[in-house]
Amino acid sequence: MTDWKELLFEAAERVQRVAKKSSAERERGRVVGIGASGDKTLVVDRDAEKEILESLSGVPRLRVISEEKGDFGGKDSEFTAIIDPIDGSSNFGRAIPFYCVSIGITKGSQLSNAAYAIVRNLVNGDTYYAERGEESSKNGRPIRTSSETDIAESVVGIDLSRAEEGTIIALAPLVSKVKRQVHFGANALELCLMAEGKTDAFVDVRGKMRIVDTAAAYLIGREAGAVFSTSSGSELKPALELEERFGFVASANATIHGKILGLLRQERPSVRRS
Ligand code: IPD
Ligand code: CA
Numbered sequence: 001m002t003d004w005k006e007l008l009f010e011a012a013e014r015v016q017r018v019a020k021k022s023s024a025e026r027e028r029g030r031v032v033g034i035g036a037s038g039d040k041t042l043v044v045d046r047d048a049e050k051e052i053l054e055s056l057s058g059v060p061r062l063r064v065i066s067e068e069k070g071d072f073g074g075k076d077s078e079f080t081a082i083i084d085p086i087d088g089s090s091n092f093g094r095a096i097p098f099y100c101v102s103i104g105i106t107k108g109s110q111l112s113n114a115a116y117a118i119v120r121n122l123v124n125g126d127t128y129y130a131e132r133g134e135e136s137s138k139n140g141r142p143i144r145t146s147s148e149t150d151i152a153e154s155v156v157g158i159d160l161s162r163a164e165e166g167t168i169i170a171l172a173p174l175v176s177k178v179k180r181q182v183h184f185g186a187n188a189l190e191l192c193l194m195a196e197g198k199t200d201a202f203v204d205v206r207g208k209m210r211i212v213d214t215a216a217a218y219l220i221g222r223e224a225g226a227v228f229s230t231s232s233g234s235e236l237k238p239a240l241e242l243e244e245r246f247g248f249v250a251s252a253n254a255t256i257h258g259k260i261l262g263l264l265r266q267e268r269p270s271v272r273r274s
Helices: 004-023 043-055 089-093 165-175 187-195 211-223 254-264
Strands: 031-034 040-042 062-066 070-072 079-087 100-107 114-121 127-131 155-158 180-182 201-209 227-229 246-251
Touching (some): 004 089, 004 114, 031 043, 040 043, 043 089, 043 100, 062 211, 079 089, 079 187, 079 211, 100 211, 114 187, 127 211, 155 187, 165 201, 187 201, 187 211, 201 254, 211 227, 211 246
Parallel strands (some): 062 079
Antiparallel strands (some): 062 070, 079 100, 100 114, 114 127, 227 246
């Protein structure tokens, strides 16, 4: 039987070594091609993915969905590894210290079948891990989402990068009411900040999220107590395909989740001109 925990920790450790080496190089943001998901591939993306795939190479009949190399191994496999070798590549290239590796394992063809997950902060080594039905942990200690229910006191991650104008306008009621709106540029790691109670929600309704950025942190968040849905409140059910793009709202608890969804449904505010 596969020891997923051991494999995932080994893969994350190997990526950590690659990231350390690459970050010491002068051209840390060097582009070496275009990945299967359509984004530019940096040296570190390519090398990190190679380490992960080598770590998983002994697993029989494994489907892999990975940002750079794409989808292979067969859809009838029992397990699927969903990999973002480096989430926050743009931060990595600019030496902004916020990026991670993200690997989720599903048993079945739905995100809700996520069974094992690891996200490792490659700047400080903090490692988030989850197994379905078990508590999520950070560096071996259990983590829990926050119990904040007051929007006015909340710290909420909101990804507005390349969002369409209409999306930004729809987010205005929420942005104007939270205590702090934050976004650091690596959504998997930002979901882990929510999972450990540092932020109270993470909202990405741009319709640009990919399964590779989401699968691992989804399980880590869910097992730590987070609630996930689409922006209209329905179940989050993205297809496990590299081409899939979607949006979601993830919150620390059901009460604040309901309030956030309510704010997203509010009428467009009129623009005040001075
Ligand atoms: C990106 C980051 C970023 C988000 C982008 C993602 P990448 O992942 O998570 O925060 O705004 O949509 O693509 O490209 O660094 O793996
Ligand atoms: Ca990436």
